[in-house]
Amino acid sequence: MSMSTFLRSRRVEQPPTLARRHFFEGWDPADLEALKYSYGLTGVDQVGNYLWVDTFLYLLVGTTALLLILRISNMLWKHGRHLSAMGQARQSYWETNRTKWWPWLNRHILVAPFWKKKHNAQFQISSAIDNGTLPGRWHTIMLVIYVGLNVAWCAALPYKVLDHKETLAALRGRSGTLAALNLIPTVLFALRNNPLITLLQVSYDDFNLFHRWAARITIAEAIVHTVSWMYNTAHSAGWAVVMSGLRTEGSYGWGMVATACFTFIGIQAWSPIRHAFYETFLNIHRLCAMAALIGLYKHLEIHSLPQVPWVQLVFVFWAAEWFFRGVSILYYGFSLKKRSSITVEAMPGEAVRLTINMVREWTPRPGCHVHMWMPALALWTSHPFSVAWAATLTPDSKEMSLPVLEDDVLMAHGRPQKSRQISLVCRARTGLTRKMYERACNSPNEQFTTWGFIEGPYGGHHSLDSYGTTVLFAGGVGITHQVMYLKHLVNGFNNGTIATQKIVLIWTVPSSECLEWVRPWMDEVLRTKSRKQCLRIKLFISRPKGRVESSSETVKMYSGRPNMTALIEEEVKNRVGAMAITVCASGGMADGVRAAVRPWLTEGAVDFIEEAFTY
Template structure:
């Protein structure tokens, strides 16, 4: 027996059908507002969903128009500057007065002062992540405010509190399921919006995390509304009886508990301290959330069930695509000799490793691309993102002296490719990788692995007359691929670049060994002296540095890099439009960003940052 808040006793049968719960058996007819669509204003829910989707569509169109316009301008500048390199002065000045202000105060602006990718730390072991940019904050606050407003559009003039709460229950549940679609979509590496908008996965992953928090708040509102109307006419024993008897509520409870654990687990100190464990647990909990939400909707035959099919389809398509992509590039089939990618790991000074993947097929990636690396012998479950530093196609052997018989014979053919990365040893997989390689003969470990990609690499620098590439530590792997491409483009007349300056900030000179062989090749490229300048800033103490051992053309300076001084010096002699790119630690990237913002109104300067903050 259970006693209601009005003192009326009620009995609960031992067995109940889910359809029976929709019809109240309690003497108080307000009990019906705890179940199904009773009290839910479904027409208004549908209207507000359409308003939300229309708003998202309008924002998407605005971003797309801006991106297409910038792309069109870059293509126009590229053609004009590449065909007439001597006349780029027109591109060095700002064509519109409003654009520099937009860059300084919105597009390139951190949320507060100069901090954006610098981690908020209370100790060396505990971090609270990074701050979103000003533009990201506006978009996220706008989306949160719209969801909050839609949840609060309720029949406030009605004196019937249970009916009002039931309306909130339906509204919050509807929005929670709807928001699961972009939440899951933005977490996918192959999210199509990355390629449509040329926005990095790092940005979409930021949106994924904050959208998940919005969904969790809506789930809490959904549960609270159900509990209010249930406990108003019953007690906790009755509420637990309903959950135990109704399959829909069991699945909903499972999804809610999994979502709560996800929210706790994604707290930045936990996520970064145990990243590989975090990924494994995160995926398991996400599966529980999806299964729970699906059956919660299915058992009640709710209209939002079709939305569940959408995000389930997104997730399934992502993993199927990734599986076949990895299998294609890393296995050669039954009749092509070697059947799987061979991986060489070299332990380097400065606690780093050089990974070389000998792929079984031809592989190409744009400058600035990154891949996800699988090394089952080191980390069985997880893949990790790293920038691609160097790609070497392996030419197809041909018969000596044989004349080409068709146009296809004149094309450069490859049988496979070799790609190289540099990985800094930190914790988890990267630390284990360095330790294992260090104990091998010649500090070299041979194993098998796979790469997934390429990803990114959609920021073309070919239209800029002046290119400044800032690298901090292992960030050189992202920048060196651009250097090689731009020097070759300058010599071949396919890039507008007339000045390419690589600025590399390191703590000790032994780190130069990370890219020594690649810098040697770049310094030997045709016409390199006319376009490329390499400046290495050594911040640590290293009195034994012998600059004679460095390739010709590399300048070494003592002390920390001051981005403002470097940028100001290059502005005085700027050729055409300038782009400043940075890849490195958060504090280093924030310093370069601040220096660019100070000068965007002086000349035509764009800023590009590559970061992995997830």
């Protein structure tokens, strides 16, 4: 049984529908013969189409299986390291790499940027045009293979035929089949609740990259499909027949609607437009995508084409996504007695701190983020923010147990802490964040409370518990991603339930006033027992307004920007056990940390982890 059996119907070409009989009613047989390559499956290479469908699905399943094997192997390796190094001050065995091929692959392929050092820094042709970011080297390899295979499959046509219109008919069938098939990963990779994110530990940011490229391929193939039909029809009977077919034949008309919507999406999703008007883009994008899917479904369904189940599967994916998002919103945001509320407080450096009071408890985990909805200021859109803090309902538990298998989502050391309140910090940019800041500034005590809710949590798949040394880089509000890790690691060190013996936080902010963003939470971390034995903090003030003075031996402040190469070299040479270096910062700073870390990946057991939101 072929793979495509699960996604396609075994139906063959159906008799003409009523609409089609009406369109061709009264036509001369000779004219119908001339138009035979413009409708139905005449000239379409269905055997070849299904061959490439099966090939695509086998490749997709094979890639997923390979990534799953690597993910499980990595999980087991870290779990073994965690158990053996937990609470140990000396971890010499884990400081060195145990293989040569994996560190080499990590340094030169998996962590490497496409070229030189630019990856998450904005790729700009001019200062006025933002062209997004460049994919990494591993992403580029996968995208080249993906795009190349689609081009090759569309080019594998019967060229040795007497009539070139038969070749175009085959191209029409091939491009249409592949466009419908590529729509499945296009939609799946765009979903926040995509099960592959948790299963494979691949970030949503990576899936979003492949969503964009799968969409571009789908759009290109849809255009080729439409142009092939139009050329054959116009060449055989003239443009008047093309226009008549679009007006009177429902399948052709709906197909043109789908192609037009897909084309508009491709133009509208161009990076400069997307980033300049993101909230407007998102709303229009959803409406156009729904119109395109409806048009495509009608186009296929009217003629009972075998790709109908594929589009039905896409609708199932989309419906399931909104169902799970709605469940999350309702569970944490509403009860019979009350609904969740959000307090917005203006902070120095044009930032706001948000405190969200939920109606039910949740178990916070380091590194996760939520999508926040605030209907009073932005009715239709949500925004992703890292969870900076979660106020626990009970004091830290002293009860300890062995860690569970490091599934990262399920990791626990002792009794899980519960919370009904989470805090976020965001800079005022445009749209919702600017509205929140301005309203808070104009409110009494520079804060206001409104109703709102969260969707999530998402992410938080990376565990740092098996590393003897962790270095956390943060730039600006990127500190929100690192504070929860800081709290978790310091508590874990204090309880002896993690391998981490050395924690270094390196935070760069424009001015010392920005330290107020997380001051209450950092004060709580600094009051933790035994934190002086494991934690060091280095604060870099990039635009100081006066003299910068260090507050203690373990918390030091510096003027200017950090020298990533020197900082990382110092920490690597003085590490304990395996080492994790994480960064959540602007694209330029993240690329600088990546460039400084890469040479050390083959010199010792060093891992690089980056958190990015390149929507």
